[in-house]
Amino acid sequence: MASPTLNSPNRTLTPVKLTAKDFKSDQEVRWCPGCGDYAILAAVQGFMPELGIPRENIVFVSGIGCSSRFPYYMNTYGLHSIHGRAPAIATGLSASRPDLSVWVVTGDGDALSIGGNHLIHALRRNVNLKILLFNNRIYGLTKGQYSPTSELGKITKSTPAGSADSPFNPLSLALGAEATFVARTIDSDRKHLQSVLRAAAEHEGSAFVEIYQNCNIFNDGAFELIKDAGSRDDHLIRLEQGQPVTFGADNRFAVTHPAGGFGLKVVEGGDAIVHDATVDDPAYAFALSRLSGSDLGTTPIGVFRDVRRPSYDELVTKQLVDAKAQADGTPEQMLDGLLHKADTWTIL
Amino acid sequence: MSAGAKRVEQLDRVVIRFAGDSGDGMQLTGDRFTSETAQLGNDISTLPNFPAEIRAPAGTLPGVSSFQVHFADYDILTPGDAPNVLVAMNPAALKANLSDLPAGADIIVNTDEFTKRNLAKVGYAASPLEDGSLSDYVVHPVALTSMTVGALTELGVAKKDGERAKNMFALGLLSWMYSRPFESTLRFLETKFAKRPDLVAANKAAFQAGWNFGETTETFTVRYEVKPARMKPGTYRNITGNQALALGLVAAGVRAKLPVFLGAYPITPASDILHELSKHKKFGVTTMQAEDEIAAIGAALGASYGGALGVTTTSGPGVALKGETISLAIALELPLVIVDVQRAGPSTGMPTKTEQADLNMALYGRHGEAPLAVIAPKSPSDCFHAAIEAARIALKYRTPVILLSDNYVASGSEPWLLPSAGDLPDLTVAFATEPNGEDGRFLPYLRDPETLARPWAIPGTAGLEHRIGGLEKADKTGDISYDPANHEFMVRTRAERIEAIEVPDVEVEDDDENARVLVLGWGSTYGPIGAACRALRQRGLPIAQAHLRHLSPLPANLGEVLKAYDKVVIPEMNLGQLAHVIRAKYLVDAVPFNQVSGLPFTAATLENMLEDVVKNG
Numbered sequence: 001m002a003s004p005t006l007n008s009p010n011r012t013l014t015p016v017k018l019t020a021k022d023f024k025s026d027q028e029v030r031w032c033p034g035c036g037d038y039a040i041l042a043a044v045q046g047f048m049p050e051l052g053i054p055r056e057n058i059v060f061v062s063g064i065g066c067s068s069r070f071p072y073y074m075n076t077y078g079l080h081s082i083h084g085r086a087p088a089i090a091t092g093l094s095a096s097r098p099d100l101s102v103w104v105v106t107g108d109g110d111a112l113s114i115g116g117n118h119l120i121h122a123l124r125r126n127v128n129l130k131i132l133l134f135n136n137r138i139y140g141l142t143k144g145q146y147s148p149t150s151e152l153g154k155i156t157k158s159t160p161a162g163s164a165d166s167p168f169n170p171l172s173l174a175l176g177a178e179a180t181f182v183a184r185t186i187d188s189d190r191k192h193l194q195s196v197l198r199a200a201a202e203h204e205g206s207a208f209v210e211i212y213q214n215c216n217i218f219n220d221g222a223f224e225l226i227k228d229a230g231s232r233d234d235h236l237i238r239l240e241q242g243q244p245v246t247f248g249a250d251n252r253f254a255v256t257h258p259a260g261g262f263g264l265k266v267v268e269g270g271d272a273i274v275h276d277a278t279v280d281d282p283a284y285a286f287a288l289s290r291l292s293g294s295d296l297g298t299t300p301i302g303v304f305r306d307v308r309r310p311s312y313d314e315l316v317t318k319q320l321v322d323a324k325a326q327a328d329g330t331p332e333q334m335l336d337g338l339l340h341k342a343d344t345w346t347i348l
Numbered sequence: 349m350s351a352g353a354k355r356v357e358q359l360d361r362v363v364i365r366f367a368g369d370s371g372d373g374m375q376l377t378g379d380r381f382t383s384e385t386a387q388l389g390n391d392i393s394t395l396p397n398f399p400a401e402i403r404a405p406a407g408t409l410p411g412v413s414s415f416q417v418h419f420a421d422y423d424i425l426t427p428g429d430a431p432n433v434l435v436a437m438n439p440a441a442l443k444a445n446l447s448d449l450p451a452g453a454d455i456i457v458n459t460d461e462f463t464k465r466n467l468a469k470v471g472y473a474a475s476p477l478e479d480g481s482l483s484d485y486v487v488h489p490v491a492l493t494s495m496t497v498g499a500l501t502e503l504g505v506a507k508k509d510g511e512r513a514k515n516m517f518a519l520g521l522l523s524w525m526y527s528r529p530f531e532s533t534l535r536f537l538e539t540k541f542a543k544r545p546d547l548v549a550a551n552k553a554a555f556q557a558g559w560n561f562g563e564t565t566e567t568f569t570v571r572y573e574v575k576p577a578r579m580k581p582g583t584y585r586n587i588t589g590n591q592a593l594a595l596g597l598v599a600a601g602v603r604a605k606l607p608v609f610l611g612a613y614p615i616t617p618a619s620d621i622l623h624e625l626s627k628h629k630k631f632g633v634t635t636m637q638a639e640d641e642i643a644a645i646g647a648a649l650g651a652s653y654g655g656a657l658g659v660t661t662t663s664g665p666g667v668a669l670k671g672e673t674i675s676l677a678i679a680l681e682l683p684l685v686i687v688d689v690q691r692a693g694p695s696t697g698m699p700t701k702t703e704q705a706d707l708n709m710a711l712y713g714r715h716g717e718a719p720l721a722v723i724a725p726k727s728p729s730d731c732f733h734a735a736i737e738a739a740r741i742a743l744k745y746r747t748p749v750i751l752l753s754d755n756y757v758a759s760g761s762e763p764w765l766l767p768s769a770g771d772l773p774d775l776t777v778a779f780a781t782e783p784n785g786e787d788g789r790f791l792p793y794l795r796d797p798e799t800l801a802r803p804w805a806i807p808g809t810a811g812l813e814h815r816i817g818g819l820e821k822a823d824k825t826g827d828i829s830y831d832p833a834n835h836e837f838m839v840r841t842r843a844e845r846i847e848a849i850e851v852p853d854v855e856v857e858d859d860d861e862n863a864r865v866l867v868l869g870w871g872s873t874y875g876p877i878g879a880a881c882r883a884l885r886q887r888g889l890p891i892a893q894a895h896l897r898h899l900s901p902l903p904a905n906l907g908e909v910l911k912a913y914d915k916v917v918i919p920e921m922n923l924g925q926l927a928h929v930i931r932a933k934y935l936v937d938a939v940p941f942n943q944v945s946g947l948p949f950t951a952a953t954l955e956n957m958l959e960d961v962v963k964n965g
Contacts (some may be wrong), residue, residue: 022418025815027827056810061650064818072815072828078652080817082676088638092647093807096609096634097654100807118646121639126833316634323629331602332630335769336627339595342585343532344766345384347576 001247015052020045022055025075031066036187036213040134041073048074048193051101061090062108066141066212067134070105084115087122091312098131098313104131105198108149109139112168117149120177125312130197133170133210134187136221151294156218169234171289171304172207175282181207182285182305185216188227192238199303206312210244225296237291239302253292253298261331263287268299277306288342354563356527357815361420363428364522367445368398368437368458369404369406370413373515378415378518381537385764386586388575390419393875394761395427395948400616400699407461412444421575425882427760430948435518437461437492440470446709451484452930458514461492480889483686483837488567492517501555505550527573530555580765585766585794589728589757593687594624596735598631601657603736604743604775607632609651610659611644613666617842618689619757620660636667643667645686649673652682655779657739657805661687664706665696667713674748675714678842681793681802683742685735690754692946701946702755704871705922710750711900711929719846721745724752726874729764732756734897736773743777745849746801752899754921755828757872773963780805780812782954785824790814792826802847837964851898858892859885865962867915868938870896870926873919873949881953889962890920893942899926902933910936915962921953 021104023045030210031037048058062068064083071078081089086104093329094102104122111119122129138156139145145158149170152220153162174182181203185196193211211221237247245255254272258265264287266271276284286304292299327334327347359601368374368770368961375396382394404411418428433454438461449455461476477489496517497510505513523530534552541547562568572828583878587595601608602635612622612635634651638644645660652658661671677684690706692698710722721741725734731753738751767852779896785791790812793802797952805812815828822829856866859880869877874895881893894909896902910916910930916938918927924940931938941957943949 027815030946054810056808062817071817071905074815077813078815078817079650079680080815080819081646082818085642085673088643089650089653090610091643092611092636092650092658093654094650095636095647096607096651097807100654117639118643136818164876254492291780316636319891320629320632320634321740324632326630330771331605333752334630335599335602338598338631339766339769340583340585342587343387344583344585345389346389346583347581 003105007208009340018049018055020049023048023075023124024071025071026337027166029073030069033218034216035066036136036215037067037070037134039187039195039215040132040211041070041189043190043193044197046061046190047197050198053101057099058103059093060103060105061086061093063115064141065139067106067107068110084110085118086110087115087118087127087129087131089108091122091125094128095313095316098128098317102129104129106131108133108137108147108170110174112148112170113292120173123174123177123179123206123208126178126180126309128205128311130200130207133208133211134213135170136215136219137209137222138215138227140215140218144218145305151307151329156164165293169289169293172286175286175289175305178282179208179304180205180307182289182310183208183303184210184212184301186212186223186227186301187269194332196303199306203306204314205309223296226299235297235299237298237300238275238276238302239288239300241275241277241303243275245275246272255288263290266291273322277303279305280307352571353572356573358839359420359572359574361418361424362433362572362574363416363418363431364433364435365411365414365416365431365445365448366435367441367517368515369440370401370403370411370414372414372437373512374415374437374735377515377519378417380533380813381522381528381840382417382761383532383536383906384530385417385419385586387529388833389449389579390574391579392417392419392586392761392763393425393427394418394653395756396759398700401597407438407466408895409440409444409470409777410761411488412440412778414445415442417908419574421577422777423577423579424950425879426951427461429952431749433522437514437518437524439466439472439476441692442476443470443963446958448644449485451659452486452490454486455482456488456490458492458518458753459489460491483635490521490561490567495561496554500550500553503549503553505546509550510554516551516554517558517561520555520835521562523555524562525568525571527571530559548913550656558662561871579763582765584763585760587729587732588761589688589725589731589753590620590727590759591624593725593731593735593751594621594751594765595625595687596732597625597659597739598628598633599732599769599772600736600739600775601633602769603772604657604739604777606743607634607656608655608659609648610635610661611638611647611651612636613638613641613644613662615641615663615666617691617758618661618663618687620758621687631728632662633926637929640764641666642673643795644674645670645916646685649677649680649682649684652677652684653806654679656802657683657685657743658696659685659687661689663691663699664693664709665688667706667709671714674720675716675718677713677748678718678720679818679821680697680816681746683802685742686748687735687737687753689758690752692944696944700755702872702948703946704754705925705945706751706752706945707870707899707925710752712903719843720900721749721846721898722752723749723898724896725757726871726895726897728757728760729863732764736775736918737897740773740775741849743775745799746804747846748868754872772943777804779809783811791824792816792822795845800841800848821956847901849901851901851903853902854894854896854909856892856894856909857881858890860890863890863892864914865917865958866932867896867917867919867958868893868894868896868910868926869919870899873921876954877919878948878953879951883951883955884958884962889959891958891962896926907934909935910938915939915961917958919943919949919957921948930954
């Protein structure tokens with residue numbers, strides 16, 4: 001097994017030169033024509049060579065749902081598991097194999113409904129996982145029921161009178177779970193998507209990336225407001241480290257921190273805050289995450305939060321390494337010592 | 349402390365039950381007495397019995413905690429049916445245990461606790477010590493609490509601390525009565541209270557006061573001796589099933605040269621395995637306390653995928669939650685050990701009481717055709733070897749294995765002849781390193797023709813990148829497949845490969861070789877069944893005993909064994925789950941004998957039942 005001291009995917013000893021083609025598996029891709037997943041797959045395959053990590057040291061783990069077919073199409077190691085459990089399975093893999101670069105691909109139903117518990121605990125532990133949540137605000141594989149990110153009142157096959165439950169804001173949830181890296185991007189903006197993946201890959205610990213993804217069969221146009229060239233500029237807020245948070249034509253809108261208020265607010269022509277994802281207090285990133293709701297009216301994309309805290313993998317590995325330094329003999333000798341470590345007596 | 353001048357009587361076996369409030373330290377007292385007894389070389393078997401509540405209301409019946417120890421100058425198989433001696437620390441302990449005592453048994457009572465209030469709490473209108481209701485027993489009234497406090501006042505010990513040391517007074521008294529060596533207890537106290545020298549002194553003084561009381565008082569006229577048992581030569585220690593199981597998993601990692609990864613969620617009565625394994629990082633053992641049972645097995649499976657020996661430990665409710673992940677492990681064909689320390693169900697049931705009612709769940713409790721290997725330990729120390737056997741099957745055949753322990757073997761203890769690490773089975777496995785198909789392709793489901801196991805190709809191995817999952821896979825390539833013939837083939841192959849696991853033949857104990865009745869058991873009932881068979885044979889009634897360790901697959905010779913007898917009786921702590929399997933698979937008219945009281949069978953219960961079968965068919 002490879003050295004357990006490596007705990008960051010971007011600290012590979014011998015960078016290898018690969019191309020996007022090297023990351024394409026021999027499997028036929030079977031998403032619906034026009035699905036946003038194709039764009040994400042192409043963006044990930046195109047980005048992977050940048051990491052310089054040999055393919056054999058990369059593992060994609062997924063749960064169940066349309067997005068979870070992703071590992072089959074990546075020419076790396078891949079594990080298509082069961083509904084909602086990918087973060088748990090990936091935690092065991094990452095904690096026991098810190099030499100690997102482990103990616104979790106999940107969806108809004110997989111991560112936020114059936115697997116909600118595992119997601120929040122993976123983030124709390126800060127396991128060294130890159131978690132890509134494809135959010136299309138619908139259940140696709142089961143043919144069109146509302147999801148935990150669908151807007152209130154959503155009319156679907158299972159909710160003909162409209163859904164009666166309010167959605168999660170995935171980023172607010174991740175921040176509440178103590179996530180150290182939280183970002184959002186969009187399937188159709190390849191450049192932005194890759195820049196977010198880059199930042200996620202560089203982060204040591206859990207990186208949570210929400211990717212708005214269009215389901216053209218069951219929820220087509222869900223993100224049109226922030227995709228359409230005619231409307232997006234007045235609704236999409238691009239977060240850039242060290243830059244004032246402004247948007248709209250001629251940057252006419254600014255995100256400000258109103259005096260005496262707790263959160264952030266969009267104003268026309270005011271003093272914009274300067275974005276800093278490294279602010280330790282999660283309240284700032286949380287306030288950013290609250291700027292957008294179901295209506296996507298003012299939707300920030302980019303890296304919301306990127307702070308450093310020891311990862312679970314690091315802490316677990318350190319305990320193991322420290323304990324192994326106490327080794328005083330062959331494993332069999334130590335085992336004999338362990339078995340005899342009690343009140344013993346001898347019969348002759 | 350010197351031996352007194354009292355009469356010394358020889359006994360071949362004794363059963364003592366220490367009983368008190370859950371806060372009285374009865375488990376510790378029993379443990380220490382057991383350890384002293386082990387030092388002397390008696391054979392031992394113990395049975396702790398305590399409520400699930402950490403501190404039930406003081407002095408009440410639900411709050412009674414007890415520890416029974418059976419020791420003898422010969423090899424014994426059970427913690428004993430009925431105590432010869434009851435140590436009752438309060439009226440509740442007396443009332444809760446009295447019905448188990450045979451006439452003539454000794455009762456040592458702590459008279460200080462027999463106050464009006466305490467008697468009323470358990471519904472005694474008058475003190476049983478005074479109303480003649482204990483006339484069938486030999487009662488030794490001892491003012492345990494006040495004598496302990498009295499003995500400690502000169503040390504300046506506060507009354508409250510003094511009262512808490514009363515269990516050591518009781519231990520000192522019993523150690524005197526049964527001529528136990530006490531050095532290990534004194535050493536134990538020094539270690540346990542290393543940071544509180546005042547408590548070391550107090551507890552030692554309480555122990556000594558108890559010993560001296562026995563020597564000087566006229567309440568006790570006889571001292572007893574139980575000579576060492578003739579046991580196989582070697583070095584022994586006393587061990588509980590949970591400890592042995594944990595050490596077996598450590599040993600399996602050492603002998604497989606693999607890291608062990610335990611994912612676990614705390615649950616009674618399995619948590620002690622997690623506690624024990626968390627101490628052994630030096631051996632490359634990682635323990636993860638997961639957010640729930642599902643995450644616990646998920647993490648273990650993830651670690652197995654990465655090349656570790658993945659293990660998850662739980663009890664019945666946890667296995668129910670893990671079912672879907674066990675199915676995934678069956679589809680992925682990866683090694684995984686699932687330990688189920690069974691407790692009384694259904695639902696929360698009785699978490700601290702024993703049962704064998706998870707056999708059906710272990711064998712069948714998954715969706716689809718989802719076969720796996722199931723094995724069960726027969727005694728506390730056997731949990732060590734059973735854990736190694738579970739790991740052997742999991743690693744060699746790349747399959748999940750369910751290890752069915754139960755609370756009786758998990759919490760009970762017995763002497764264990766320590767094996768030498770070098771003599772334990774070699775469990776080394778070879779990971780796949782090279783492509784196994786044409787044109788340098790890697791075929792993750794190309795099987796070993798002998799074991800039908802697929803290659804274990806772990807991430808990090810260049811050239812073997814592959815994708816697997818829970819969707820049905822095509823034979824050899826592992827690609828997703830909905831082909832009808834392929835599914836039929838894969839379902840049958842998964843069944844066949846479990847049936848093909850090599851397990852040892854079941855052995856039959858039939859000393860007289862003329863028995864017509866076979867008693868078949870599995871798991872923790874080995875002790876009481878064995879003791880019952882032994883008693884019958886001593887009385888000239890022939891009976892054969894066979895005991896199953898492997899429940900899936902069953903030993904190849906089992907059908908032949910069953911058919912060699914006129915009658916097969918299957919005692920189980922469930923409503924006949926193994927009996928169903930045997931009747932269905934072998935068309936043998938096996939007779940179930942079932943008990944689901946949360947308590948293990950007594951040898952006497954089985955002896956009476958079997959006697960009837962042997963005599964009357």
